[in-house]
Amino acid sequence: MKSGDGLHSYSSNSYFQRDIINAANQIVGEAIVESLDILKFSHSTTIRVADLGCSVGPNTFFAMENILEAIELKCQNQGLHSQIPEFQVFFNDHTSNDFNSLFSSLPPNRRYHSAGVPGSFYSRLFPNHSLHIVHSSFSIQWLSRVPKKVEDRSSPAWNKGRIYYLSAADEVVEAYSAQCAEDTARFLQARAQEIADGGLMILIFPARPDGIPHSQLSANILFDMLGCCLMDMAKKGIVSEEKVDMFNLPLYFISVQELEAIIERNGCFSIEKMEILHPTITSQSLISTPHKGQAISFHIRAATEGLIKAHFGDAILDQLFDSYSRKIEDEYSLIVSSKTLHYCAVLKRKTMN
Amino acid sequence: MKSGDGLHSYSSNSYFQRDIINAANQIVGEAIVESLDILKFSHSTTIRVADLGCSVGPNTFFAMENILEAIELKCQNQGLHSQIPEFQVFFNDHTSNDFNSLFSSLPPNRRYHSAGVPGSFYSRLFPNHSLHIVHSSFSIQWLSRVPKKVEDRSSPAWNKGRIYYLSAADEVVEAYSAQCAEDTARFLQARAQEIADGGLMILIFPARPDGIPHSQLSANILFDMLGCCLMDMAKKGIVSEEKVDMFNLPLYFISVQELEAIIERNGCFSIEKMEILHPTITSQSLISTPHKGQAISFHIRAATEGLIKAHFGDAILDQLFDSYSRKIEDEYSLIVSSKTLHYCAVLKRKTMN
Numbered sequence: 093m094k095s096g097d098g099l100h101s102y103s104s105n106s107y108f109q110r111d112i113i114n115a116a117n118q119i120v121g122e123a124i125v126e127s128l129d130i131l132k133f134s135h136s137t138t139i140r141v142a143d144l145g146c147s148v149g150p151n152t153f154f155a156m157e158n159i160l161e162a163i164e165l166k167c168q169n170q171g172l173h174s175q176i177p178e179f180q181v182f183f184n185d186h187t188s189n190d191f192n193s194l195f196s197s198l199p200p201n202r203r204y205h206s207a208g209v210p211g212s213f214y215s216r217l218f219p220n221h222s223l224h225i226v227h228s229s230f231s232i233q234w235l236s237r238v239p240k241k242v243e244d245r246s247s248p249a250w251n252k253g254r255i256y257y258l259s260a261a262d263e264v265v266e267a268y269s270a271q272c273a274e275d276t277a278r279f280l281q282a283r284a285q286e287i288a289d290g291g292l293m294i295l296i297f298p299a300r301p302d303g304i305p306h307s308q309l310s311a312n313i314l315f316d317m318l319g320c321c322l323m324d325m326a327k328k329g330i331v332s333e334e335k336v337d338m339f340n341l342p343l344y345f346i347s348v349q350e351l352e353a354i355i356e357r358n359g360c361f362s363i364e365k366m367e368i369l370h371p372t373i374t375s376q377s378l379i380s381t382p383h384k385g386q387a388i389s390f391h392i393r394a395a396t397e398g399l400i401k402a403h404f405g406d407a408i409l410d411q412l413f414d415s416y417s418r419k420i421e422d423e424y425s426l427i428v429s430s431k432t433l434h435y436c437a438v439l440k441r442k443t444m445n
Numbered sequence: 446m447k448s449g450d451g452l453h454s455y456s457s458n459s460y461f462q463r464d465i466i467n468a469a470n471q472i473v474g475e476a477i478v479e480s481l482d483i484l485k486f487s488h489s490t491t492i493r494v495a496d497l498g499c500s501v502g503p504n505t506f507f508a509m510e511n512i513l514e515a516i517e518l519k520c521q522n523q524g525l526h527s528q529i530p531e532f533q534v535f536f537n538d539h540t541s542n543d544f545n546s547l548f549s550s551l552p553p554n555r556r557y558h559s560a561g562v563p564g565s566f567y568s569r570l571f572p573n574h575s576l577h578i579v580h581s582s583f584s585i586q587w588l589s590r591v592p593k594k595v596e597d598r599s600s601p602a603w604n605k606g607r608i609y610y611l612s613a614a615d616e617v618v619e620a621y622s623a624q625c626a627e628d629t630a631r632f633l634q635a636r637a638q639e640i641a642d643g644g645l646m647i648l649i650f651p652a653r654p655d656g657i658p659h660s661q662l663s664a665n666i667l668f669d670m671l672g673c674c675l676m677d678m679a680k681k682g683i684v685s686e687e688k689v690d691m692f693n694l695p696l697y698f699i700s701v702q703e704l705e706a707i708i709e710r711n712g713c714f715s716i717e718k719m720e721i722l723h724p725t726i727t728s729q730s731l732i733s734t735p736h737k738g739q740a741i742s743f744h745i746r747a748a749t750e751g752l753i754k755a756h757f758g759d760a761i762l763d764q765l766f767d768s769y770s771r772k773i774e775d776e777y778s779l780i781v782s783s784k785t786l787h788y789c790a791v792l793k794r795k796t797m798n
Contacts (some may be wrong), residue, residue, distance in 0.1 A: 104701070128725045137574065180572050198540075207561060208548075208562075
């Protein structure tokens with residue numbers, strides 16, 4: 093994610109994510125009150141919460157505050173008035189995340205002890221059974237890597253002339269889907285070890301509703317359009333076509349069915365909730381907004397700029413996202429007729445004997 | 446501390462601290478083997494260690510590795526071969542510390558889960574009873590702030606024409622001593638809450654041996670010389686004298702007697718060890734080194750540059766430390782005839798009923 097608080101930064105362009113997190117607040121609060129085994133943790137004087145893929149804030153602070161409020165409510169409901177636990181919140185993201193910015197913007201009167209944890213959530217980050225609630229929003233759609241085959245010229249899954257799996261060969265889609273399945277399995281395996289029995293995992297993620305083809309997902313259309321803009325620049329000789337061939341986005345929008353199957357195979361979590369979120373900002377509601385192309389372009393730029401810069405250098409960024417912004421305006425009807433649904437899944441760590 | 450790994454960075458100029466940490470390694474290892482109540486923690490599958498005032502590395506990584514080795518040895522000695530716990534290490538420093546650098550230089554094959562904790566160690570940083578070992582080296586000599594009186598023109602403790610308490614009025618020395626006593630009491634109070642009963646606190650710090658006057662401490666002489674260089678620049682009109690009057694270093698070298706009295710008043714810790722360290726680099730051993738003035742100047746610059754820059758701007762830095770380097774060369778006999786001792790204190794959290 094783009095750090096700092098400038099025009100193209102993540103913190104200035106994550107209001108859409110915040111809208112989704114707000115839409116999830118009630119579900120998350122209810123899930124904690126209904127499903128968290130707070131009495132199981134009463135031997136522990138500290139409740140430990142982790143946000144995986146927290147970026148630089150402020151969304152992570154709102155999400156954590158909502159969770160802690162719900163835990164306090166749960167304690168009160170259980171008559172644990174005098175035993176409100178202490179909270180320790182772990183903010184996790186890649187080592188390259190701007191933790192300095194995150195730390196300097198921590199809310200001054202927070203009710204928790206805070207810590208930053210650098211590293212990929214596709215591996216272990218915390219001691220065994222040490223967490224009570226894990227939260228992750230807008231993160232599990234990011235794969236641990238671009239699938240190897242997609243970048244291998246000798247493979248039928250080589251993704252020439254595209255940066256994404258939409259409108260690609262079946263082999264490309266399968267390679268992305270397999271990478272996502274592998275990553276999600278590793279994610280669940282690591283969390284199954286780290287979350288205490290009875291603890292909760294809250295996942296907020298964009299997904300493909302069951303039975304809906306990839307091509308009807310607005311997020312997919314948007315990333316495909318970005319690839320088209322890069323190919324247009326290659327045709328004009330601004331970037332080399334070979335460089336575009338070797339660039340792919342490590343992103344996959346899982347279907348609910350796929351996710352449920354992986355959770356089932358893992359076996360350590362029960363699914364307490366799997367609900368569709370209803371944000372106030374939708375592609376429909378954007379229709380009357382002037383500069384909607386620019387707004388969406390800024391949003392996608394905040395999320396992808398780091399990857400594009402690392403591969404192509406920063407000289408092309410402004411031109412790329414200007415043309416992208418115009419393309420979104422021109423083809424907006426495609427986006428309106430498609431959709432990406434956002435889900436909130438609440439999983440509970442089963443008690444094993 | 447100066448971040449990055451450039452000429453004047455802390456990481457390039459902290460070999461003296463590393464030498465002291467190395468000198469402490471054996472004492473720390475022995476203290477853990479002799480005094481850590483590992484069986485008391487056997488209900489916990491994780492041993493939590495914190496380094497307070499860790500800066501950016503690599504010294505903190507060496508210190509943590511040494512501690513974890515000793516804990517493993519202790520476990521083996523107690524026959525807990527199959528129960529070697531997991532480790533979680535918390536790296537703490539001010540919010541303005543460069544945690545991004547710290548995180549990117551974490552040892553790749555470390556045996557612990559790591560987390561960064563931003564904030565002043567003069568307040569609470571961790572949940573109750575959550576830590577088993579706290580380590581802090583070269584940090585507790587830094588006060589939480591410059592004593593108020595020292596910057597108050599109407600106070601008899603106003604420190605005009607100096608940046609430090611050496612060769613200042615008694616009231617200035619008393620104000621520094623009182624600030625240190627208050628800070629150390631707060632430090633111990635916070636740690637008494639955070640450290641589990643039977644847990645250890647290892648403090649490595651430069652100090653004034655009992656009965657030795659402030660003026661015979663080489664560290665004090667060095668900081669006084671830095672003040673003289675600033676006053677020389679004021680006399681030449683390079684900085685305003687008023688600006689020098691309003692600048693003071695928040696540093697105090699406590700005596701062992703003062704520290705022991707504060708630990709006694711706190712009442713929660715027993716003193717297991719209080720030993721003088723014997724580094725290989727001493728002011729005597731530097732005598733034959735060419736450029737010793739520059740070496741010491743770089744060392745002091747790495748620690749103080751941030752404070753000086755914030756008050757005077759960065760334009761004066763090179764000139765100030767060049768003249769400082771020459772002054773150290775010229776007056777090196779003063780340093781050789783003085784000394785600063787470094788201590789390793791091992792405190793144990795008492796078990797309260």
